[in-house]
Amino acid sequence: MKDDSSPVAADDPSSHNETVSPVTDANQKQDATKAHAEEGALSLKDATTAKDSDTQGNRPNELSLVITQLQQSQSTEKKGVPTTHDAQDAEQLRSPTEYHSERLSKSLAAAKDLRDEAELKQFKNDAHRPAAIDTSVEEPSSIHDISQPSTPVPTARDIDLPADKNAADYVTPPTPGAAPTSEFADELENGSGDEKSPAEAWTDVNTAESSNANQLVAKQPNDGVIHANNLGPREQERNDEAMREGVYALFNNNFTEAREIFDSKAKADPLYALGLGAMASIEALTTSDPEKVAKTIDMLTETYQFANGQISAAYAYKPLKDKMSDYITNLMGTNTTGLPNKTSAISPEKLKTQPDFIPNGALRAHVIKSECCLLMAMVYLKQETVVGYLKCGLNLRRAYNSYSYVWQEYKKMGQEFNRYMDRDTISAVQFGIGSVHLLLSSLPAKILKVVSAFGWKADKHLGFALLKLCMEGERIRSPLASMMLLTYYVTLMTYCPLILTNDLIQSAIEILLGAQKTFPNSALFLYYAGRISRLSRNTPLSSQSFMYTYEVSRGEWAEGAIGHMASYEMAFNCAIGLDWASAALRMVELQGKYGSPAFNKYFYGACMEMLGNRSEAILSFAQVTKLVAPSKRKPQLDQFLLHRIEFYERSGYQDMDFSLPAYEILYLWNLFANMNSNTLERCLEQIDETLNVIYRREKREYEVRMFQLVPDLPPPDYYDQRATLLLFKSAIYNSLGRSKDAIVHLNWIIDNKNRIPHSKWVVPYAYWESGTVSWFQGDIQRARNLWDVGLSHSGYDFEYRLAIQLNLAIARAAELGAVAPDQKAPKGVSNHGRKRLPLTKTNGVNGVETASATVTTSS
Numbered sequence: 001m002k003d004d005s006s007p008v009a010a011d012d013p014s015s016h017n018e019t020v021s022p023v024t025d026a027n028q029k030q031d032a033t034k035a036h037a038e039e040g041a042l043s044l045k046d047a048t049t050a051k052d053s054d055t056q057g058n059r060p061n062e063l064s065l066v067i068t069q070l071q072q073s074q075s076t077e078k079k080g081v082p083t084t085h086d087a088q089d090a091e092q093l094r095s096p097t098e099y100h101s102e103r104l105s106k107s108l109a110a111a112k113d114l115r116d117e118a119e120l121k122q123f124k125n126d127a128h129r130p131a132a133i134d135t136s137v138e139e140p141s142s143i144h145d146i147s148q149p150s151t152p153v154p155t156a157r158d159i160d161l162p163a164d165k166n167a168a169d170y171v172t173p174p175t176p177g178a179a180p181t182s183e184f185a186d187e188l189e190n191g192s193g194d195e196k197s198p199a200e201a202w203t204d205v206n207t208a209e210s211s212n213a214n215q216l217v218a219k220q221p222n223d224g225v226i227h228a229n230n231l232g233p234r235e236q237e238r239n240d241e242a243m244r245e246g247v248y249a250l251f252n253n254n255f256t257e258a259r260e261i262f263d264s265k266a267k268a269d270p271l272y273a274l275g276l277g278a279m280a281s282i283e284a285l286t287t288s289d290p291e292k293v294a295k296t297i298d299m300l301t302e303t304y305q306f307a308n309g310q311i312s313a314a315y316a317y318k319p320l321k322d323k324m325s326d327y328i329t330n331l332m333g334t335n336t337t338g339l340p341n342k343t344s345a346i347s348p349e350k351l352k353t354q355p356d357f358i359p360n361g362a363l364r365a366h367v368i369k370s371e372c373c374l375l376m377a378m379v380y381l382k383q384e385t386v387v388g389y390l391k392c393g394l395n396l397r398r399a400y401n402s403y404s405y406v407w408q409e410y411k412k413m414g415q416e417f418n419r420y421m422d423r424d425t426i427s428a429v430q431f432g433i434g435s436v437h438l439l440l441s442s443l444p445a446k447i448l449k450v451v452s453a454f455g456w457k458a459d460k461h462l463g464f465a466l467l468k469l470c471m472e473g474e475r476i477r478s479p480l481a482s483m484m485l486l487t488y489y490v491t492l493m494t495y496c497p498l499i500l501t502n503d504l505i506q507s508a509i510e511i512l513l514g515a516q517k518t519f520p521n522s523a524l525f526l527y528y529a530g531r532i533s534r535l536s537r538n539t540p541l542s543s544q545s546f547m548y549t550y551e552v553s554r555g556e557w558a559e560g561a562i563g564h565m566a567s568y569e570m571a572f573n574c575a576i577g578l579d580w581a582s583a584a585l586r587m588v589e590l591q592g593k594y595g596s597p598a599f600n601k602y603f604y605g606a607c608m609e610m611l612g613n614r615s616e617a618i619l620s621f622a623q624v625t626k627l628v629a630p631s632k633r634k635p636q637l638d639q640f641l642l643h644r645i646e647f648y649e650r651s652g653y654q655d656m657d658f659s660l661p662a663y664e665i666l667y668l669w670n671l672f673a674n675m676n677s678n679t680l681e682r683c684l685e686q687i688d689e690t691l692n693v694i695y696r697r698e699k700r701e702y703e704v705r706m707f708q709l710v711p712d713l714p715p716p717d718y719y720d721q722r723a724t725l726l727l728f729k730s731a732i733y734n735s736l737g738r739s740k741d742a743i744v745h746l747n748w749i750i751d752n753k754n755r756i757p758h759s760k761w762v763v764p765y766a767y768w769e770s771g772t773v774s775w776f777q778g779d780i781q782r783a784r785n786l787w788d789v790g791l792s793h794s795g796y797d798f799e800y801r802l803a804i805q806l807n808l809a810i811a812r813a814a815e816l817g818a819v820a821p822d823q824k825a826p827k828g829v830s831n832h833g834r835k836r837l838p839l840t841k842t843n844g845v846n847g848v849e850t851a852s853a854t855v856t857t858s859s
Contacts, residue, residue, distance in 0.1 A: 062548045063516040066529045066541060070509060073538045166410070166417050167430065167469060226309030229361025233422040236360060240424055243271055244476045250279065251479045251519045255557040270306040270368045277303050278480075281375045282524075283561040285382055287594055290629075293379055304372040310365040314358075357420050358409050366402040367428040373399035374432055378439075384636045384800060389450040396436060403432045427475040434466030434481070438488050444791070444807030447800055471514070482515050486528045493535045495805045497673035498734060498772055499812060501535050508532050523553045523562045530569060534674050539573050546570045564594035571603070575662065576671055578679060580607040598627035602641050606661040617661075618653050621645055640668075640761075640797040647720070647758045658694050658721040660686065663728050667765075668798060672728070672735045680732050687729050694718050694725075719755040723748075723762045730769045739773040746770050760796035767793075768806060775813075784810055784818040 231239060246261030262275035277300045283289075284296040377395035380388040406429050413420050440448070440458035470481040489508040493501045509532065515525045530545030546566040553563035571586035584607035587600045594600075605620030624645050628638045644664070648656060663683070666672055672680065698716040705711055726749055730742035749756075749766040756762055767790030774783035787806045793799075814820075 061520040228313035236422040273303040286561045286565045300372040307365040307369040314362040364425045370399040370402040430466040430470040431477040434463040437463035444803040446803040543573045580610040610662045720759045739776040764790045764793040781818045784813040
């Protein structure tokens with residue numbers, strides 16, 4: 001049976017229920033564009049829909065088609081020739097459309113049906129409560145220090161590792177060592193809460209078979225007793241061939257087959273249980289559903305205990321002398337780099353005798369346990385809460401401890417490693433250590449201080465090298481390594497599209513090219529192709545990729561995760577094309593199925609406001625606060641939504657004419673940088689119109705003060721609204737390549753920063769845009785200085801999100817030679833009894849010497 005939430009072409013009204021409602025006058029205000037999401041899919045839609053989604057072998061190579069068009073688009077843009085999709089977008093902007101009235105009517109009717117259904121079922125917010133967390137973890141009071149980039153200036157751009165040699169002879173990852181002293185140490189110790197004893201773990205698992213075929217359930221051992229794994233390397237590889245087939249089935253969209261393979265041995269082998277946990281993790285990371293997140297953590301915890309039980313049965317723990325050596329080395333500071341300096345390969349003579357290596361089965365269990373912790377860390381990191389960061393750090397440290405232990409055993413084996421370790425375990429270590437380094441290298445010091453997991457700085461080049469080695473090995477973790485690298489590239493380009501896209505997009509396309517040879521129609525890689533196409537400003541191709549993603553996911557386990565995620569991204573593509581009616585309709589379809597219910601409702605209300613339907617927008621905004629789960633530790637997104645609703649309610653929604661809430665979403669999600677120039681010009685026109693509305697209101701209110709003495713009307717105060725609009729305008733100018741035009745607006749925001757109390761996020765984001773202006777003007781040092789000033793701000797919405805964004809840009813500037821500004825005041829200067837002493841200090845923003853008078857007290 002076809003799902004109601006299937007993507008709908010903008011020009012195919014028959015795809016929805018034919019619900020008719022009166023068209024309001026507000027529709028006439030919308031000079032909208034045809035949806036790129038639908039138009040872009042038309043060119044190859046027939047080839048996609050003509051084939052049944054279950055017969056994968058007969059489908060065209062959709063990923064290859066998308067990559068080919070993406071490469072053509074990139075090569076055309078490099079030559080400076082206007083691309084086809086730009087011409088299509090320009091034509092769509094010039095052509096009036098006739099279908100928006102009907103689309104808007106359906107959006108309103110669908111929203112009304114949704115409200116009626118909620119009232120009928122007495123819908124409560126409990127269904128969307130966040131995952132249970134350890135309440136013993138207290139929210140730290142101060143975490144807002146000025147941070148420096150976590151990735152130092154590299155000594156080498158790339159690290160090449162031979163595939164047929166022992167990688168430990170060429171690179172030495174840092175050892176975990178002792179956890180650094182931190183004000184969050186107590187929170188880290190008390191905040192675990194996830195690890196159970198093996199007996200408790202297996203007792204708590206619900207082993208009842210679910211009636212839902214798409215349900216993922218953790219498994220107990222067959223007899224309730226965990227046995228040691230005594231298989232040798234080659235025998236283990238033959239035994240794991242089915243696991244490899246399951247992973248490849250997962251990435252080839254045969255989700256049911258993959259789940260059956262994992263389920264067949266999940267009670268006997270923790271690696272197969274990890275396969276089920278990985279599927280659950282993909283679902284948790286893509287949907288952010290609190291119930292699925294909690295279930296995923298439980299499944300991974302059970303698998304962790306399963307693997308830990310195998311280690312216990314084999315008595316294969318890290319020797320005490322190695323633990324003490326690492327601890328003392330880090331405690332005494334004799335090894336400042338954190339690199340292991342005691343482990344070396346065993347001599348060839350000694351290898352001829354029977355060496356005393358840890359059994360392969362125990363090493364395999366160590367990496368499975370580590371991978372469980374790595375996946376849990378990623379799930380916690382996605383929550384964007386302080387407690388989530390604390391638990392992320394705890395699990396990363398657990399993971400790296402075991403990874404480092406296996407790596408040192410791997411290094412001892414020298415070039416005879418294949419005799420003692422199976423290739424999948426070696427690949428798993430490469431994947432794990434590479435992922436940890438890549439993940440930590442992208443986090444700013446603000447988050448790393450909370451995570452507080454390591455005492456060394458991550459090396460992203462080491463992460464690249466190990467993941468590339470894992471990817472080229474074509475073992476069980478190879479597709480996961482490809483997905484990890486794509487996630488890294490796409491995340492960085494999404495955070496800093498104007499700074500990093502040109503440098504990274506070609507590398508991302510190359511990974512897609514490699515993936516499509518093995519997984520030509522993979523829903524996961526098609527999704528990334530859609531994200532990369534959007535970042536290249538090819539919105540029609542992006543929507544085409546997302547349409548393919550949904551088509552190959554229908555009717556499977558992935559429909560609720562990957563399919564709905566593709567529909568969600570298509571809603572953003574509609575917003576990029578200023579097709580607010582289509583975006584609103586998709587948000588209605590996804591309500592309660594995917595994403596944050598509060599954000600979906602807010603997005604829908606913002607679209608209604610852009611369409612001129614103020615009453616529907618207010619009704620939607622009023623429901624947002626009810627959909628936000630009551631919690632002291634709210635995610636950043638929920639905090640932002642509540643603050644915006646509170647701001648609108650201050651005036652009783654009477655000042656909505658001065659705000660563009662949908663543009664706030666476009667800005668904070670960095671979507672202006674994905675628009676074509678014609679659409680950006682239309683955005684500028686609407687912003688200017690809104691600024692004129694503010695000006696006329698201020699003029700009227702000042703005229704009252706010219707004729708009335710002490711009027712009851714307070715003086716006009718629209719600094720928040722004007723600052724927000726000017727910030728959007730500056731971002732658009734940067735996206736258009738007209739950075740100089742943004743200077744006057746950014747200066748106004750910074751000059752009036754003390755008059756913007758209700759939109760505190762505007763000022764630090766203004767410093768971000770100011771740094772971008774300097775970047776495009778070629779002054780990289782000044783850009784870094786301005787970004788550092790932005791990092792010094794705290795206590796605003798999306799603080800950690802902007803911190804990541806700033807950190808990535810600062811790291812790139814550091815690679816190009818920009819140095820950190822000197823922020824320390826001079827010390828130790830005596831005034832010799834005088835009251836004032838002129839001191840020379842460096843201005844951190846301008847980088848010039850300025851004189852200031854400092855009052856000091858003689859000692």
